[in-house]
Amino acid sequence: xxxxxFATGGRRLTLAGALVLAAAxxxxxxxxxxxxxxxxxxxxxxxxxxxxxxxDCHSNETRWPWYASVAPLSWLIQHDVDxxxxxxxxxxWQDYAxxxxxxxxxxxxxxxxVERGDMAPWYYRLLHPSxxxxxxxxxxxxxxxADEARRLAAPQx
Amino acid sequence: xxxxxxxxxxxxxxxxxxxxxxAEEIVELRAAGGTFEPLRLAVPAGxxxxxxxxNGEKVPVEFESFELHRERVVQPGxxxxxxxxxxxxxxxxxxxxxxxxxxxxxxxxx
Numbered sequence: 154x155x156x157x158x159f160a161t162g163g164r165r166l167t168l169a170g171a172l173v174l175a176a177a178x179x180x181x182x183x184x185x186x187x188x189x190x191x192x193x194x195x196x197x198x199x200x201x202x203x204x205x206x207x208x209d210c211h212s213n214e215t216r217w218p219w220y221a222s223v224a225p226l227s228w229l230i231q232h233d234v235d236x237x238x239x240x241x242x243x244x245x246w247q248d249y250a251x252x253x254x255x256x257x258x259x260x261x262x263x264x265x266x267v268e269r270g271d272m273a274p275w276y277y278r279l280l281h282p283s284x285x286x287x288x289x290x291x292x293x294x295x296x297x298x299a300d301e302a303r304r305l306a307a308p309q310x
Numbered sequence: 311x312x313x314x315x316x317x318x319x320x321x322x323x324x325x326x327x328x329x330x331x332x333a334e335e336i337v338e339l340r341a342a343g344g345t346f347e348p349l350r351l352a353v354p355a356g357x358x359x360x361x362x363x364x365n366g367e368k369v370p371v372e373f374e375s376f377e378l379h380r381e382r383v384v385q386p387g388x389x390x391x392x393x394x395x396x397x398x399x400x401x402x403x404x405x406x407x408x409x410x411x412x413x414x415x416x417x418x419x420x
Contacts, residue, residue: 239376248379252393255380 177224182231184217191247199297203243206273206284210237213244218280233277253305260302268295335359339373339415341384341406342366346415355399355419364389372407378417381407
């Protein structure tokens with residue numbers, strides 16, 4: 154292939170990419186924050202850490218960043234929030250709490266996940282440094298969640 | 311004197327019938343043979359109820375419903391009771407989060 158034909162091909166590819174990206178902007182997910190059904194009540198420090206590191210995906214109080222309106226990032230973020238809210242939604246905590254053992258189970262999972270440092274996902278922490286939990290925060294959150302889980306768990310079914 | 315007795319008996323009867331009306335319905339669900347039995351649970355809409363979940367499998371199962379905000383682990387051979395809220399008429403899915411192959415079930419409130 155001659156250099157000029159190569160350059161023309163490159164330009165066409167760039168143009169096609171730009172067109173696809175522009176067309177992708179037409180598919181906009183609806184970013185919503187539904188009303189809370191009864192939030193989790195936690196000690197101030199634990200609550201602060203949860204809000205900072207977890208609430209964007211695990212509550213109805215998502216802070217949608219500007220790039221949440223730019224495809225394809227908007228699709229990825231919407232998927233993460235939908236999945237996060239489905240698995241654990243702090244804004245629906247009173248619903249979990251109407252079955253105390255479900256609430257206890259959720260708290261046990263929070264304690265384990267936080268202790269292992271599994272959340273937030275690495276790619277999320279990359280874009281949101283504030284979502285990183287320091288060792289002290291992790292220990293405090295895990296301890297509180299484990300204690301609360303033990304308190305809620307009924308001795309027998 | 312007689313009217314007082316009638317009044318007391320009437321109050322007692324009212325209290326007993328109110329208690330009976332408040333008693334929550336209990337529906338039973340069993341995980342066995344890689345499925346839930348039954349896969350469709352019918353419950354009355356607008357009244358809280360309980361689900362007794364028995365695990366007849368040899369491995370733990372996790373009874374979970376995203377829509378109903380329920381998630382409980384049931385060890386092999388165990389039976390647990392899950393408190394359920396009053397539901398609006400409709401269909402609500404549940405599944406075993408530990409075993410992907412177990413078919414989804416549904417709770418139908420009418």
